[in-house]
Amino acid sequence: MTEHLLLRTGRTLGIFAIALTLGACSILKPAEKTEDGKSATTPTDEAAPPGKSDVPTVRLITAQTPAVRAYRKTGARHIYKAYANRIYKGKIPPLVYAVVVVETDIDADGKVTNVSFSRVPSHAPEVPPMIAELIKATSPLPSPGKLGGHTYVDTWLWDKSGKFQLDSLTLGQRSR
Template identity: 30%
Template structure:
C-alpha cells in the first residue's frame, strides 16, 4: 500500500477523532438532574482460599472416635500394647445411636463367653452418650447401627478392634 506523505500525517489524527466523536455521543443529563453516584470497589490483591466445608465423618472415622471415647470412659478395664496370639474372648456388639449420640440399643451379636459379654455391655453403658454421628444421618433417618469388637485378654481387660494394632 502506497500512502502519500499527507495521508501518513493524518493517520494518528483519525483514531483520536473517532474516539472524540464516540465519547461525545452520550446525551447530556437533563437540567436539574443529579449526577449518578460513582461506585468504587476495593479489591484485595492478596489471593484468598475458597471456604472449606466442614469435614463429613466416614463410618470408619466415627467408629475410631467412638472407640477412643469408650476407652477413655473405661480406662481401668482396658489394656494396651500388642494383642496376645490367642485371645481368650471376643465379643461383637451392635450399637445403635441417635443423632445426639444417645445409646438407643446395645446388643451382643456374637460371643462365646458370657462374662466377657457382660463386661462389654457394662462398658458400653458407662460410655454413653457417645459422640454425635455428624454427617452420617440424614433428616429422615433418626438412628444408626454399627458394630464394634471387644478383644479380651485373660483378665477380662479389652481393646477395641477399631483401634487395635496387629495380632
C-alpha cells in the same frame, strides 16, 4: 453327556415342583377372620394408622462407609478415654480370652439406644453383659453429626485379665 443333561433337567424340574408346592400352600390357606367376622386378608377402605405397617421391623446394620468407619474410631476413642485403666496395652496375646462382635445403636445425639451381639463366646458368657454395661455407661458417645442415628459394629478383644482392645483401635496381636 446325555445322561448328565437328563439328571440336571430332572433335578431342575424337581426343585421347580417343590417351589410350586410350597407356593400353593400359602394360596390354599383359609383366610383368617377378625373379631367382626371380616377376612383379615381382605383390604378395607379404612386407611392404616400413620406409622403402622404390616411389614415387620428389621434392624439393619449401617453400611461400613468411610464416614461410619471414622465414627467407629471416634466411638472407640471415647470408650478408651472412659476406661483408660482397662485398655490392654501393646499387642494383644495370640489366644485372646473372648472375641465379641458388638452392634451398638445410637441416636442422632450419640445416645446409646441398644447394644446387641452378633458373635458371643460360648465359653465366656459373662463377657457380653459386661461389654454392654461398659458401652451403656459411656453414653452418650460423641455426636455422629450428619450420619445421624445408626448401628455400627465393632469387635471387642477381651483378655482374661478383664482388659480389652477394640478392633478399630487395636495394636494387633503378638505371634507368641
